[in-house]
Every structure is written in structure tokens, then in C-alpha cells.
Amino acid sequence: MAAPLLEIKDLVTVFHTSDGRLPAVDGVSLSIERGQTLGLVGESGCGKSVTAMSTLRLVSSPGRIESGSIMFTTEGESIDLVTTPEKQLRQVRGGRIGMIFQEPMTSLNPVFTIGNQIAEAVQLHRKVSRSEARSRALEMLHLVRLADPEQRLDAYPHQLSGGMRQRVMIAIALACEPDLIIADEPTTALDVTIQAQILELLDDLRSRLGTAILLITHDLGVVAETCDDVAVMYAGRIVEQASAVELFSRPLHPYTIGLLQARPNVDARDSGPLETIPGMVPPPQDFPSGCRFHPRCSHAREPQCNVEPPSLREVSPGHFVRCHFAEEINS
Amino acid sequence: MSEQNPQTDPPLLQVKGLETHFPIRKGLLRRQVGSVKAVDGVTFDIPRGKTLGLVGESGCGKTTVGRSLLRLVEPTGGEVLFDNHAVRKENARSLRSLRRRMQIVFQDPYGSLNPRMKIRSILEEGLILHRLGERSARLEQMEQALERTGLSPAVLERYPHEFSGGQRQRIAIARALVLKPEFLVLDEPVSALDVSIQAQVINLLKELKQELGLTYLFISHDLSVVEYLADNVAVMYLGQIVESAEAGQLCQQPLHPYTLALFSAVPSVEVKNRRQRIVLAGDVPSPSRPPAGCRFHPRCPLAETVCREVEPPQVDLAGHRFHCHVASRELERCGGDAAKTSVVMQAAITAATSDSTEPHSAVSQRMSLDHQ
Ligand SMILES: Nc1ncnc2c1ncn2[C@@H]1O[C@H](COP(=O)(O)OP(=O)(O)O)[C@@H](O)[C@H]1O
Ligand SMILES: Nc1ncnc2c1ncn2[C@@H]1O[C@H](COP(=O)(O)OP(=O)(O)O)[C@@H](O)[C@H]1O
Ligand code: SF4
Ligand SMILES: [Mg+2]
Ligand SMILES: [Mg+2]
Numbered sequence: 252m253a254a255p256l257l258e259i260k261d262l263v264t265v266f267h268t269s270d271g272r273l274p275a276v277d278g279v280s281l282s283i284e285r286g287q288t289l290g291l292v293g294e295s296g297c298g299k300s301v302t303a304m305s306t307l308r309l310v311s312s313p314g315r316i317e318s319g320s321i322m323f324t325t326e327g328e329s330i331d332l333v334t335t336p337e338k339q340l341r342q343v344r345g346g347r348i349g350m351i352f353q354e355p356m357t358s359l360n361p362v363f364t365i366g367n368q369i370a371e372a373v374q375l376h377r378k379v380s381r382s383e384a385r386s387r388a389l390e391m392l393h394l395v396r397l398a399d400p401e402q403r404l405d406a407y408p409h410q411l412s413g414g415m416r417q418r419v420m421i422a423i424a425l426a427c428e429p430d431l432i433i434a435d436e437p438t439t440a441l442d443v444t445i446q447a448q449i450l451e452l453l454d455d456l457r458s459r460l461g462t463a464i465l466l467i468t469h470d471l472g473v474v475a476e477t478c479d480d481v482a483v484m485y486a487g488r489i490v491e492q493a494s495a496v497e498l499f500s501r502p503l504h505p506y507t508i509g510l511l512q513a514r515p516n517v518d519a520r521d522s523g524p525l526e527t528i529p530g531m532v533p534p535p536q537d538f539p540s541g542c543r544f545h546p547r548c549s550h551a552r553e554p555q556c557n558v559e560p561p562s563l564r565e566v567s568p569g570h571f572v573r574c575h576f577a578e579e580i581n582s
Numbered sequence: 583m584s585e586q587n588p589q590t591d592p593p594l595l596q597v598k599g600l601e602t603h604f605p606i607r608k609g610l611l612r613r614q615v616g617s618v619k620a621v622d623g624v625t626f627d628i629p630r631g632k633t634l635g636l637v638g639e640s641g642c643g644k645t646t647v648g649r650s651l652l653r654l655v656e657p658t659g660g661e662v663l664f665d666n667h668a669v670r671k672e673n674a675r676s677l678r679s680l681r682r683r684m685q686i687v688f689q690d691p692y693g694s695l696n697p698r699m700k701i702r703s704i705l706e707e708g709l710i711l712h713r714l715g716e717r718s719a720r721l722e723q724m725e726q727a728l729e730r731t732g733l734s735p736a737v738l739e740r741y742p743h744e745f746s747g748g749q750r751q752r753i754a755i756a757r758a759l760v761l762k763p764e765f766l767v768l769d770e771p772v773s774a775l776d777v778s779i780q781a782q783v784i785n786l787l788k789e790l791k792q793e794l795g796l797t798y799l800f801i802s803h804d805l806s807v808v809e810y811l812a813d814n815v816a817v818m819y820l821g822q823i824v825e826s827a828e829a830g831q832l833c834q835q836p837l838h839p840y841t842l843a844l845f846s847a848v849p850s851v852e853v854k855n856r857r858q859r860i861v862l863a864g865d866v867p868s869p870s871r872p873p874a875g876c877r878f879h880p881r882c883p884l885a886e887t888v889c890r891e892v893e894p895p896q897v898d899l900a901g902h903r904f905h906c907h908v909a910s911r912e913l914e915r916c917g918g919d920a921a922k923t924s925v926v927m928q929a930a931i932t933a934a935t936s937d938s939t940e941p942h943s944a945v946s947q948r949m950s951l952d953h954q
Contacts, residue, residue: 475849
């Protein structure tokens with residue numbers, strides 16, 4: 252079998268601060284096949300963004316990748332993004348791997364027109380003339396279905412709505428026909444009807460262009476609607492991983508189950524209070540011993556859970572769970 | 583709390599034709615060149631002990647409605663009756679006593695608490711302003727409010743930055759409760775919180791409402807939270823309410839195309855039936871130049887000529903109210919059956935939007951060709 256497009260193995264990213272060594276990402280393994288969408292989901296502070304930034308080696312100081320490998324394979328050639336020289340990595344970022352972030356306003360340059368910014372992204376990675384780059388930019392705006400693309404080419408970011416700016420970010424990310432897009436909370440700042448537009452657009456582009464997507468979100472609903480596979484993250488680790496169909500029809504980790512039950516809806520209205528997960532997500536300086544979820548877990552049992560860190564085990568084919576009692580919960 | 587008889591008691595809050603326009607000024611002389619019609623003719627009632635959920639996307643005017651009720655911004659038209667007091671006509675003094683009874687909790691648990699004040703001063707401020715009790719009585723009230731929100735009296739001596747988002751929101755709720763209000767405007771109180779923390783605060787709000795007999799205006803852009811908490815729901819678009827009904831009725835039989843689209847856009851975890859999503863085109867227009875006719879018509883998949891020209895009148899079907907030409911015609915065709923009409927509307931919108939994803943396929947084909 253061919254190597255996956257992206258294969259992260261045992262990634263450990265730490266921040267060295269006055270609080271000591273903080274392993275924000277602590278042994279994460281993920282893989283994405285060509286043309287697939289992988290959802291990385293969890294509450295804020297669990298390490299999603301640090302995972303994404305590590306993948307592009309953009310973790311800001313005092314953070315650094317301490318160990319692990321990130322194999323990226325295109326056209327039969329594999330490189331390890333952890334050790335690749337910076338010069339080669341710069342070609343990968345925005346070239347073979349595109350990026351989209353939550354707040355497009357901070358990633359777009361306010362003093363350049365959006366046409367210029369897309370053209371620049373194209374010229375950074377391709378030997379094309381200015382006018383070719385500009386017509387490519389226009390083509391990209393058509394592709395991401397921005398209204399009135401001809402006029403908008405000369406608009407500045409502040410003249411666009413949040414949804415339009417996110418389309419521009421997607422256009423920039425796609426300008427070099429990447430094999431992978433890393434999208435970190437791409438719709439979190441948007442209204443639901445605009446979110447629906449952007450998710451549909453991403454899904455449409457993926458199916459037509461074959462671009463794989465690493466979709467990072469805190470919203471399980473977004474994952475259920477767009478992803479092929481899902482990894483649930485908690486306190487720097489993957490706690491459950493499976494296909495979306497499997498994970499949502501048979502969640503096995505108590506944290507995943509808790510997140511799903513905490514979602515309010517009209518059907519839950521007359522059946523008493525919502526199920527809650529007590530307490531909150533611990534920061535790296537307070538990661539508990541044993542299973543990191545045990546202080547909040549309704550299944551936790553001593554002495555296993557508070558002492559022994561559970562490993563990520565394949566409980567049924569393709570369904571991985573990091574819980575001592577996954578089999579019990581399964582039955 | 584006294585027993586409430588919906589037949590005879592008037593609603594605690596009655597809002598009629600509420601209008602809040604903000605002037606747009608330009609130039610050296612700051613001449614008014616137009617106005618932002620943030621709230622433009624909003625009517626609703628909230629019976630005592632009930633929760634009205636106000637939903638809609640950002641910029642549609644939800645916060646301005648909430649602030650206008652308490653006159654934190656001055657409405658430019660309409661009527662607000664709180665327990666039969668005409669809020670807009672009250673003088674400064676009587677307004678102050680009304681404001682003790684009507685409190686507001688804001689979305690941002692980080693921005694809404696003064697970082698330089700101890701929790702004690704934050705909670706005590708309102709009690710002192712309203713001259714409620716001596717020092718020891720005030721302390722007792724503060725401790726009571728903290729206990730109700732699941733916090734210990736020890737927090738009084740601490741500062742906001744020492745607390746997590748969920749705890750800050752509890753403190754903000756305690757600050758409102760300390761004055762023993764009857765009515766709370768909750769403006770996106772859980773929107774900034776993670777799901778597990780959100781559920782804790784939602785349960786708290788529900789509990790408080792039951793125990794203290796509170797009446798809520800619950801503002802949110804998140805339909806699933808509103809569905810869960812509200813007795814009645816009103817959907818806002820561009821400064822107006824386009825549809826309102828009892829919560830279950832609105833969720834099961836939405837009639838307005840905007841409500842249908844909004845429901846359809848909420849991501850669900852039912853992965854087995856990835857639905858045909860209704861995807862609306864375009865963005866919400868500016869409230870300084872609302873479209874003529876039905877304000878939703880530029881984005882409405884079902885818009886007809888009449889929609890572009892005539893403002894749709896309100897249809898009231900036993901408390902299920904909406905403003906839509908097409909829905910009102912379909913309702914008539916279905917002999918006044920809301921359930922049937924809702925199905926018909928859903929089908930019509932799905933049909934009208936499902937073939938709209940194609941216009942640029944030529945471009946993408948070109949793109950995949952030069953890929954090879
Ligand atoms: N520059 C930094 N210095 C110290 N800690 C950091 C830094 N960036 C992130 N962290 C910590 O790493 C953890 C994971 O953060 P992040 O990946 O941003 O979470 P998520 O994206 O899942 O919300 C958090 O506890 C955060 O405080
Ligand atoms: N003080 C103000 N001055 C001018 N315009 C305002 C003011 N407050 C709100 N607006 C405008 O009124 C509209 C409604 O805003 P808001 O009530 O905050 O909406 P929502 O809470 O639904 O997001 C927006 O277009 C907003 O920009
Ligand atoms: S290992 Fe124990 S504490 Fe961790 S999730 Fe499973 S039951 Fe809960
Ligand atoms: Mg993040
Ligand atoms: Mg608001």
C-alpha cells in the first residue's frame with residue numbers, strides 16, 4: 252500500500268516556560284490519505300492548533316518539536332517535515348500544503364488588494380508573469396465563488412465581509428493546487444449560514460480537485476457533516492479515532508460521549524438537565540496522572556485510571572480508543 | 583412566587599413596534615447622512631416566568647433589542663411595557679428602580695468584568711447604587727447570589743483574571759442576581775464557552791429560572807441552545823422578527839424560508855443522514871439600506887416579483903406568526919395546515935437551491951485539466 256499523504260508519528264511539541272516543560276502535544280499520531288478529510292476535534296486548549304502549527308513547523312518560541320516525525324509524501328517522494336531544511340519547507344508551505352486560519356483578517360495584509368495577495372502567493376511558488384498570476388487570481392476567485400470577482404480583485408480586505416474574506420483565504424490556499432489544506436477553525440468566526448457556504452465550498456473543492464483536508468474544529472457537528480475520519484483530542488493526546496460514521500454512531504471514549512451528550516437540542520428539553528462533564532480542560536502544567544481525563548470521568552475507577560495511563564487501542568477494526576474500559580463501554 | 587394566570591395576567595414584558603435607529607454622521611459638521619436601522623419595528627410579549635429565545639445572525643439587531651429594553655441605548659420609536667410601566671416614558675429616578683428589576687448579562691465573560699475590581703466590589707456596586715441594605719445585609723445577599731451560581735464566598739476577595747471563562751460567566755450571573763431582579767436579558771451568555779462548560783451554565787440558568795421564577799429574554803445565534811432553553815422563539819433578520827412561535831412548533835414546523843435555512847445550516851451530529859443542506863447565497867445586506875419589499879428577498883431562494891416590491895404582512899396562525907408572501911399563499915393552499923405547509927416550503931427551497939452549485943464548473947474543469 253502506498254504511504255499516506257501525511258503521516259504524523261508520536262509528535263511531541265513542548266513549551267519551555269517558567270512553569271517548566273509543557274507538553275502541549277504529547278505523542279500525537281495521525282494520518283491522512285489523498286483526497287480525504289480528517290477532522291481533529293476537541294475543546295479549546297487541548298492542543299489542536301499546536302498540532303497544526305507543528306505540522307508546518309511554525310510553532311512560535313518558546314515552543315519546539317521535541318520528537319516524532321511528520322512524513323509528507325507526494326509523487327512517490329517522502330520528506331520528514333520535522334527535519335527538512337527550512338528552505339525546502341518554505342516551498343511546501345503555501346505550495347504543496349495550504350493553510351486557512353480562523354480569522355482571515357489577521358492573515359490578510361490590509362494594505363494590498365486581494366488580487367495582489369493571491370497573485371503573490373502564485374508567484375512565490377511558480378515561475379509565471381505578473382499578468383498570468385493575475386488571471387490565475389481571478390480564476391481562483393471564480394473557483395471559490397466570490398460574488399463579482401472582477402471588481403473584487405481590486406478590493407482591500409476591509410471592504411469584504413467575514414465570509415468573503417474566508418473565501419479569499421481559501422483562494423490563496425488553493426492557488427498553488429496543494430495536495431493538503433490545513434484549516435484551523437475556518438468557520439468558527441462565521442455565522443451558520445455563511446459557515447454552511449464555506450463548508451460546502453471546501454467539500455466541493457475536495458471532491459473536484461482531490462485536495463486532502465485536515466479540518467480542525469471544536470464543533471462535533473461540523474466534523475460529522477464534513478469529515479471522513481475523526482480524531483478526538485484531549486490534553487495533548489488523541490483519545491479516540493475512527494471513521495466519522497463509526498465514531499458518531501458508536502462513540503466509545505467517555506470524553507467523546509460526554510461531549511456529544513452535552514450538546515443541547517430541542518429533544519433534550521423535557522428530559523431534565525443536560526449531561527455535563529464536571530470541571531474543565533487542564534492546561535499542560537496540570538495534566539493529571541494516569542488517564543488525563545480521569546478527574547472528570549464518570550467511568551473512572553481506582554486504582555487503574557488515576558495511576559495507569561491508558562494506551563490508544565484498536566477496540567474494533569479501525570476504531571482506536573484511549574480508555575481502560577473501552578470494551579466494557581462497547582458492550 | 584405567585585401563581586401566574588396567563589388568561590388574566592398581562593405579560594411581564596410587552597414590546598410594540600420597537601425601533602432603534604443609529605444616526606450615521608459624516609463630514610466636519612457631523613451632519614446626519616442616514617441611519618442604521620438596527621431594530622426596525624419589533625413586537626413581542628414575554629409572559630412572567632417564561633423564556634423568549636431571540637435568534638438570528640450577527641448584526642441582525644439582537645443586542646440592540648436587549649439594550650433598548652433597558653434603555654442602555656435609547657429607542658427611537660415604539661413602546662416597551664414592563665409590568666405595565668412604560669419604560670420609554672420613565673424619568674431617571676423611576677427608571678433606576680425599574681432597572682433593578684431588569685438586569686442584563688453579556689456575552690463576553692472576559693470584557694464584562696472590570697479587571698481592576700475585586701469580585702466583592704463588582705457584586706456590591708449595584709447594591710450600593712440602588713441603596714439596598716447595610717454592609718452586613720449586602721454581604722448576605724452577595725453570598726446568597728454566589729451560592730445560587732455554584733461559587734463559594736471565598737471568590738469575593740479575588741480578581742476576575744483568576745477565573746476561567748465559565749466561572750466568570752457565573753460571576754456575571756451572580757452580579758445580576760444580587761439585585762433580585764424579575765427579568766434578565768441574557769445576551770449570548772454561553773456563546774464564548776466550550777461545550778462541556780456551556781452545558782453547565784445552561785443548566786444553571788434553567789435551574790435559576792425555575793427556583794426564582796425569573797423571566798428571560800435569551801439572545802443567541804445558536805439555535806440549538808435556544809431550542810433547548812426557550813419556551814417561545816423569535817427569529818430576527820435585518821432588524822425585524824420574521825417568524826415567531828412556541829419553541830417546539832417553530833422547530834418542527836418552520837414556515838419562513840430564512841428560518842428553514844437557518845435550521846438547515848446548523849451542523850448536526852447525525853452522520854447517517856447527511857442532509858441536503860440549504861445553502862443561502864450571499865451575505866446579510868447593510869441595515870442602513872435594507873432591501874425593499876421583503877428584506878430577505880435578495881437571499882431568498884423562493885423570492886417572486888411581489889417579494890421585491892411589497893413588504894409581507896404578518897400572518898398569525900394561533901400564535902405562530904410569520905412574514906412571508908410565499909408561505910402565506912402555501913398555507914392557504916394547504917387549508918391552514920402548518921405541518922403540511924412546512925413540508926411544502928422545505929421541499930420548494932431544497933429544489934430551488936440544489937441546482938445552484940454548478941455555475942463555475944467550467945472554471946474548475948479547466949483547473950483540473952492543467953493539473954494533469
Ligand atoms: N506560545 C505558547 N506558550 C505557552 N503555552 C502555549 C503556547 N501556545 C499554546 N500553548 C499552550 O498549549 C496548549 C494547547 O494550545 P492550542 O493548541 O492552541 O489549543 P487548541 O487549538 O486546541 O485550542 C494550551 O494549554 C496553551 O496554553
Ligand atoms: N452604537 C451603535 N452605533 C451604530 N450602529 C450600531 C450601534 N450598535 C449596533 N449598531 C449596528 O446595528 C446593527 C445591529 O447590531 P447588534 O444589535 O449588535 O446585532 P446582533 O446583536 O444581532 O449581532 C449592526 O449593523 C451594528 O453594526
Ligand atoms: S480510562 Fe478511566 S478515566 Fe480515562 S476515560 Fe476511561 S474510564 Fe474514564
Ligand atoms: Mg486553536
Ligand atoms: Mg449581539
